[in-house]
Amino acid sequence: MNQPTKPLTPGETALIVGAGGKTGRRVAEQLSGKGVQVRAASRSGSTRFDWDDPSTWEPALRGADAAYVTYSPDLAVPEAPEAIREFARLAAAHDLGRVVLLSGRGEEEAQRCEEIFQGVRRDWTVVRSSWFNQNFDEGYFLPPLQQGTLALPAGDIAEPFIDVDDIADVAVAALTGAGHEGRIYEVTGPRLLTFADAVREIGAAAGRDLSFVQVPAEGYSREMEAQQVPEVIIGLTRYLFETVLDGRNAHVTDGVRRALGREPRDFADYAARAAATGIWAEQAARSAS
Numbered sequence: 526m527n528q529p530t531k532p533l534t535p536g537e538t539a540l541i542v543g544a545g546g547k548t549g550r551r552v553a554e555q556l557s558g559k560g561v562q563v564r565a566a567s568r569s570g571s572t573r574f575d576w577d578d579p580s581t582w583e584p585a586l587r588g589a590d591a592a593y594v595t596y597s598p599d600l601a602v603p604e605a606p607e608a609i610r611e612f613a614r615l616a617a618a619h620d621l622g623r624v625v626l627l628s629g630r631g632e633e634e635a636q637r638c639e640e641i642f643q644g645v646r647r648d649w650t651v652v653r654s655s656w657f658n659q660n661f662d663e664g665y666f667l668p669p670l671q672q673g674t675l676a677l678p679a680g681d682i683a684e685p686f687i688d689v690d691d692i693a694d695v696a697v698a699a700l701t702g703a704g705h706e707g708r709i710y711e712v713t714g715p716r717l718l719t720f721a722d723a724v725r726e727i728g729a730a731a732g733r734d735l736s737f738v739q740v741p742a743e744g745y746s747r748e749m750e751a752q753q754v755p756e757v758i759i760g761l762t763r764y765l766f767e768t769v770l771d772g773r774n775a776h777v778t779d780g781v782r783r784a785l786g787r788e789p790r791d792f793a794d795y796a797a798r799a800a801a802t803g804i805w806a807e808q809a810a811r812s813a814s
């Protein structure tokens with residue numbers, strides 16, 4: 526039986542793997558604000574860390590007290606289970622107390638990685654998330670939206686998109702608070718939206734006539750090939766749209782409430798906030814400003 530872990534406190538060091546990413550950046554900012562020393566790790570981070578180069582893992586872990594871990598590109602890729610097993614083993618050997626792993630909802634392979642992770646230390650925490658709101662303004666969906674049309678191989682299946690600020694809040698609570706040890710928080714937003722719904726709400730917030738178009742998966746993959754998107758990302762994208770987005774995740778969960786005692790942020794609030802930055806303004810309008 527492991528000793529209970531103590532919460533991360535000011536002056537201690539947290540390793541953030543994927544510190545420049547959508548959730549990692551926010552977790553790093555919140556922890557810095559609490560006086561925690563943040564070790565920002567990724568291939569281009571101030572601490573070099575590459576999931577494809579295990580020799581970078583141990584130096585990044587050395588002397589850290591806790592960690593927030595995002596695996597790239599996704600826990601569903603075949604290399605992930607072995608990487609998570611070895612990383613978790615190293616983290617335990619280096620006596621890390623609190624460790625939080627970000628995972629994806631409805632992905633059998635990711636759930637296998639969660640088991641491997643918590644098999645090393647039962648008291649570590651998993652945040653199993655639905656699709657992020659911020660894919661629309663910080664991720665792959667941004668350039669097409671700026672041009673006016675988002676075309677994806679997605680139909681009428683609804684998804685409870687979540688705000689990554691909620692994910693960061695849950696991760697920080699699990700690292701610094703009490704009562705989160707050994708939990709799996711399956712987190713979603715408060716509302717189901719199809720991609721067409723999401724684009725409609727973004728258009729309304731941005732004051733633009735944006736459209737969503739459903740395209741066949743085959744054609745979408747060929748388009749990505751033409752743009753020289755790496756094969757692993759094309760395969761992953763197909764898996765996410767054709768397998769995971771089949772309705773299995775079309776329900777909301779109470780993970781944010783269980784972790785934080787409050788409701789998750791609504792998509793409309795996210796859309797209003799992001800629209801106010803001008804990120805979805807028409808290309809011409811943005812380059813003129």
Ligand SMILES: NC(=O)c1ccc[n+]([C@@H]2O[C@H](COP(=O)([O-])OP(=O)(O)OC[C@H]3O[C@@H](n4cnc5c(N)ncnc54)[C@H](OP(=O)(O)O)[C@@H]3O)[C@@H](O)[C@H]2O)c1
Pocket residue numbers: 542543544545546547548549566567568569570574575576577595596597598599600627628629630654655656657660664
């Ligand atoms: N996006 C979603 O809707 C969603 C939903 C549920 C779960 N997730 C999970 O969230 C995680 C991150 O996804 P994201 O969309 O947030 O990505 P993201 O914002 O693009 O961030 C990826 C981060 O990981 C780093 N990275 C990329 N390749 C790496 C490698 N080989 N080794 C170490 N670091 C690497 C990147 O920095 P460098 O380029 O400097 O390495 C970056 O900091 C993934 O595990 C994904 O499955 C995402």
